[in-house]
Amino acid sequence: MSGLPSLKGLQAFDAAARKGSFAAAAEELSVSPAAISQLIRGLEDQIGRKLFHRVRRSVIPTEAGLEVLPRLSAAFEELRGVSRQLKGSGGQARLTLSVPPSVATGWLATRIGAFLAEHDPVDLAIRGEEDPVAFERETIDVRMSYGRFHYREHESEVVATDWAFPACAPDFLARHGPLETAHDLLRLPLIHTDWGPAAAAYPTWDQWFEAASLAPPRRASRRITANSSNAAIDLAVSGLGVALCQGFFAARYLETGLLVRPLAQGLALRHPYCLTVPDRSARRPIVTAFKAWFREACLGAVEQAKN
Secondary structure, three states: OOOOOHHHHHHHHHHHHOOHHHHHHHHHOOOOOHHHHHHHHHHHHHHHHOOOOEEEEEEOOHHHHHHHHHHHHHHHHHHHHHHHHHHHOOOOEEEEEEEEEEHHHHHHHHHHHHHHHHOEEHHHHEEEEOOOOOOOOOOOOEEEEEEOOOOOEEEEEEEEEEEEEEEOOOOHHHHHHOOOOHHHHHHHOEEEEEOOOOOOOOOOHHHHHHHHOOOOOOOOEOOOOOOOHHHHHHHHHHOOEEEEEEHHHHHHHHOOOOOOOOOOEEEEEOOOOEEEEEEHHHOHHHHHHHHHHHHHHHHHHHHHHHH
């Protein structure tokens, strides 16, 4: 190889790796898919390495491509920031967050305003999605995951371990209370959460009763099962029963009085919530600031759940 690689070829490679196809890269760069293919082929010939596996209509970076992609993506992001600054936009910071869907629509949506108030202006993108996520293709800066086992190729740090506890609507408690001991729950309709066979373990009512030294009820007056923490909370807010609520998601309902905790006993989740940040984003000031704010906000919600 002689000389520097083609800048247009590098740009085509970056776009195709992020978008997952030559067609999507072509749309982003306002050229034809054939032009993207030609630029990639020329870049591969120039450097003597294959950069993509072609899988039907999609493309996946090879190991050689993945090796250079983080630095290349960071370089193009820096260039875009310079461009914005030259155009008078003040070099506005960009932050792409990826979180579980229940966090995106519940807990985070009600709290992210506090972060923005301190760090505006920020171009913020929040992606609600399940693991695993495509860090490079979607240019994700920070990923929140339940458990440490998703991204061993990146640095992940534990943020907090959440708790689950009984909660119900105030009018439900007025109708069925007082609830003074775990035994009082045996006669009430309980709301269960089933995340499905692919999900990591989540505390169950059976485990909660066992922790309270009681045998789980064989038959409840009514059993309702939801497939997400937020859905279980919504059912409890509607007065349909007592839910085993997760602290992150129940916090705002407790703060506003839509939910109350009839009993203090809780169960720690089996796995912690973790933050994963790719190397290309680790040193960005906006990412560092968000991690610090997010950690404090999560710990605050967990402390409320434990008490």
